[in-house]
Amino acid sequence: MMTEEDDTNPARPKMKLPFFIFFKDARHVFKLDELGSEIAQIALPAALALTADPIASLVDTAFIGQIGPVELAAVGVSIALFNQVSRIAIFPLVSVTTSFVAEEDTIGxxxxxxxxxxxxxxxxxxxxxxxxxxxxxxxxxxxxxxxxKRRHIPSASSALVIGGILGLLQAIFLISGAKPLLNFMGVNSDSPMLNPAQQYLTLRSLGAPAVLLSLAMQGVFRGFKDTKTPLYATVAGDVTNIILDPVFIYVFRLGVSGAAIAHVISQYLISVILLWKLMSQVDLLSPNLKHLQFGRFLKNGSLLLIRVMAVTFCITLSASMAARQGSTSMAAFQVCLQVWLATSLLADGLAVAGQAILASAFAKKDYDKATVTASRVLQLGLVLGLILSVILGGGLSFGAKLFTKDVNVLHLIGTGIPFVAATQPINSLAFVFDGVNFGASDFAYSAFSLVLVAIVSIMCLSVLSSSYGFIGLWIALTIYMSLRACAGFWRIGTGTGPWKFLRS
Structure with a gap:
């Protein structure tokens, strides 16, 4: 029998099947109630901060594209390689840090x-x-x-220590193995892309420690539901990058090396700003090493490491196959991929909001708030994807000329535009599903489901790229993102794992 309290409580789920969580209160998707305001305050700054670095890379691409198509393709390979290697360390570190910090801050x-x-x-x-x-x-x-008082958050100290170590290891790995790694990406020893690609990758790798540290600190701030501080720091760094790009590239005549140096300087600036702000809020020096909880980080981080390696292999393999098709194909693929990722990361702002709010709700065992939060961010993700699809479908053909004047490259970019635009709703849902499941600390399912997705996607990449070339690559990437979204949908829609309360 339903009581008056049950009937008037808007937060209480009124569904018999977990599947209906995706449609719950859909008419209120844009409502700026308490939850809507909380999501907006976290998601908007987070989205801007997340897209700032890809936008800075797009600026690098635009400046370098004016030098020539070979340099554009070379930097494209290097950026793809650097980003994918970075993701192996960054994604587990940031995701685990956000959830752990949110839980510890809530309990504290x-x-x-x-x-x-x-x-x-x-x-x-x-x-x-x-x-x-x-x-x-x-x-x-x-x-x-x-x-x-300054917060005592052991996970914050753990994240910084692990981030610093991983950053140094990444720098050593990329600098010492630049040439063989580029060879693996399809840039052979006799390719005109090798020298500029090796120069850019080696110099940019010097900023790897700063990248890992800054993103670890962003994970801490996200756990505090503070995404404005990372935004301010990121904007300061990226504006510096944009200002220094033409100075180093054209005034000092350093070419692709100048673009890499400008990017490294900007990353260290971001790290210094974030560290200064974090030290004023958090006690970073734990009196006892056992309080740093390295075991907890390594256990869950290793699960996400498996997941990220699967994701990384798919994206890196696609870039490698594009490079093997020649500099024209790689240059076009680089532009399309950067736009594809930069716009899709807008949805990651919603994922960050969902993860932070859900981690706090699960720590309090507030399943009503967990339900309405998951519903709202997923619905907003779908709407955002549809909006991005329309914008890119109509504007990317004109914007492509900002990156290159090469007719052949522009023609291939035009071929990729329908895929970049049409996949935005799928991408948005896939990213938001990730944040929702991370907020529930469902790291094991996220890892192993992505491994299965990657296996199928790699087979599709191999078959379709060899059969249909450039178009085949984008068909395979579309399949890959669709499978990612389906994996997230299945977990919540069936009410299993941490979502079993939806069936009660």
Missing amino acids: GMSSESQESEYLETGSCVNTENKELIPQKGCSFDTAKFEP
């Missing part, structure tokens, strides 16, 4: 509120008439208990 906040409430109830320093904290005669009032 609940503990602090409980202690403060107990102090007020047992203390004699409360004016019972107006409930104000006014010291009464003869009472002992410890003001130190109410002074703002």
